[in-house]
Amino acid sequence: MEGRSLFLGLIGSPYESDMFTTASRLVDETVRRRHHVTVWACGYSTALTLRGLGDSRPRNPWSWDTVYPSTAAVVQGMLAYADGRLEWLVCRFCAEERGSTDQMPGVRIEPPANFQRRALAADVCLMLGVK
Amino acid sequence: MTARATLIVVERSHRGTLEQQYAHVLWLVRSLRRQASATLLLRGAAAVYAVDHAAPEPLRLAGRAWGIAPDYRETLQQLTEDGAEVLVFADSLAALGFCRQPLVPGVRPVTEQDIVAAWPKYDRIWFL
Numbered sequence: 163m164e165g166r167s168l169f170l171g172l173i174g175s176p177y178e179s180d181m182f183t184t185a186s187r188l189v190d191e192t193v194r195r196r197h198h199v200t201v202w203a204c205g206y207s208t209a210l211t212l213r214g215l216g217d218s219r220p221r222n223p224w225s226w227d228t229v230y231p232s233t234a235a236v237v238q239g240m241l242a243y244a245d246g247r248l249e250w251l252v253c254r255f256c257a258e259e260r261g262s263t264d265q266m267p268g269v270r271i272e273p274p275a276n277f278q279r280r281a282l283a284a285d286v287c288l289m290l291g292v293k
Numbered sequence: 294m295t296a297r298a299t300l301i302v303v304e305r306s307h308r309g310t311l312e313q314q315y316a317h318v319l320w321l322v323r324s325l326r327r328q329a330s331a332t333l334l335l336r337g338a339a340a341v342y343a344v345d346h347a348a349p350e351p352l353r354l355a356g357r358a359w360g361i362a363p364d365y366r367e368t369l370q371q372l373t374e375d376g377a378e379v380l381v382f383a384d385s386l387a388a389l390g391f392c393r394q395p396l397v398p399g400v401r402p403v404t405e406q407d408i409v410a411a412w413p414k415y416d417r418i419w420f421l
Contacts, residue, residue: 176312183310183352190354219360222315223324230314230360243355 165197165247169284171277174291175206176233181291182210186236188288193244200280202272204253205293208262211237211250211269234266241268253277299329300415304337311352314360318421319368323375332378332415334408335400340385342369343402345395366397373399382408 170188174181185201192199203210215234222228231239241248255274257263265271272280281287303318319342322333335343342365349362372379383402386392396402403411412418 177309180307180310182312186311186352186354219314219316224320225315228315228361233312236311236354236359239355239357239359 165195166285167198167200167283168192169281169287170199170201171281171287171289172201172203172207172210172291173205173289173293176210179291182207182233185290186240189240189244189248193240193247196247199244199248200284201248201250202253202277202280203251204256204277205291206256206260206262207291208252208257208260208265210234211252211266212262213264213266215266238266238268251276251280297329297417298415299331299417299419300334300412301325301331302334302336302418302420303339303342304420306338306341310362311359313363315363317363317365317368319365319372320363321421323368323372323377326372326375326377330377331419332380333372334380334382334403336382336385338385338389340381341389341391342366343379343381343386343396343400344391345397369397369400373397380408 170185172181172185176182189199189201210233212234215232217232217235219230219232237250241250250269251272252265252269253274254271257271263271301322325331346366348364351358351361369379379400380403381400383404386402
């Protein structure tokens with residue numbers, strides 16, 4: 163496999179901090195340098211890639227015709243750009259616990275027991291957020 | 294019906310650039326003010342919003358720009374243009390190291406004593 167592997171755990175919730183923004187920038191730069199990234203979303207981070215989010219956020223009444231991408235669209239864009247060097251995994255336990263199992267295409271729901279296996283297999287492991 | 298005086302206190306900052314984009318807490322304050330007048334007080338980490346700064350660039354990921362980054366300065370300016378009173382807690386600015394920085398035009402720094410003295414004139418105090 164070309165490059166090194168990064169395991170990135172997202173444990174915190176969206177709309178609480180800039181965790182998702184930071185993670186997205188890390189993913190983008192790592193993939194751009196031709197390394198591989200596995201994102202593991204736990205807790206309310208499982209909501210970032212819900213199918214129901216669609217491609218865009220609700221309309222802005224102050225700027226009606228502007229289209230703002232959803233978090234799911236951002237992840238979709240990164241998956242397409244990464245050309246196989248990014249996988250986005252969602253913890254089944256957390257997703258079921260929060261009713262967020264209906265994930266967008268390209269995202270895989272994994273059994274929680276795979277968390278440690280995936281983390282240990284990576285060259286670098288970084289966890290962001292607090293459950 | 295008697296007009297109610299509302300003080301909206303914002304203490305937390307940076308709650309998701311990519312998630313929120315336009316719909317950040319100051320946008321919410323502006324939207325609420327369309328229906329009822331309110332004073333905005335920035336304190337804690339949110340005092341950073343009052344510091345004058347350049348408009349943010351959209352985030353570039355996967356070789357392209359995505360949406361917009363929250364523009365707190367622009368929204369504060371819109372709020373003051375709407376006629377809102379916008380206050381920032383001076384102690385919070387000092388704690389963040391911004392006490393000598395220029396503020397967004399129209400934003401007024403206040404002390405703890407100012408806030409305590411003004412508190413009774415508000416009958417609704419919301420922490421957003």
